[in-house]
Amino acid sequence: MTNIETPAPIVAFLEATNGADTVVLVERDAKRVALRITTDGRGSSVSSGGSGRGLPGIRDRVAALGGTFEAGPDSAGGFAVSAEIPVHITSREGQLHG
Secondary structure, eight states, rough: OOOOOOOOOHHHHHTTTTOOOEEOOOOOOOSSEEEEEOSSSSSOOOOOOOOOHHHHHHHHHHHHTTOEEEEEEESSEEEEEEEEEEOEETTTTTEEEE
């Protein structure tokens, strides 16, 4: 993949983990792109201190693309953010479209 820019809300989320172990998983196939970010919950900050829309902004963007979004505590005591966005590939052009 090229030209990948990390959206500001995700950067803020990663910064807020404050030393926690964080795993970022990105998967892509012909039908979808999936993103999952998990932390072990250690060192998370209560306030992001940011001025953006954070997780609600990501939820809106994912929904606008026809995708699904979840964020919250996970079963291991950490925090997880997951998004899945449908992908359309135009075979004539061979280009990826969200």
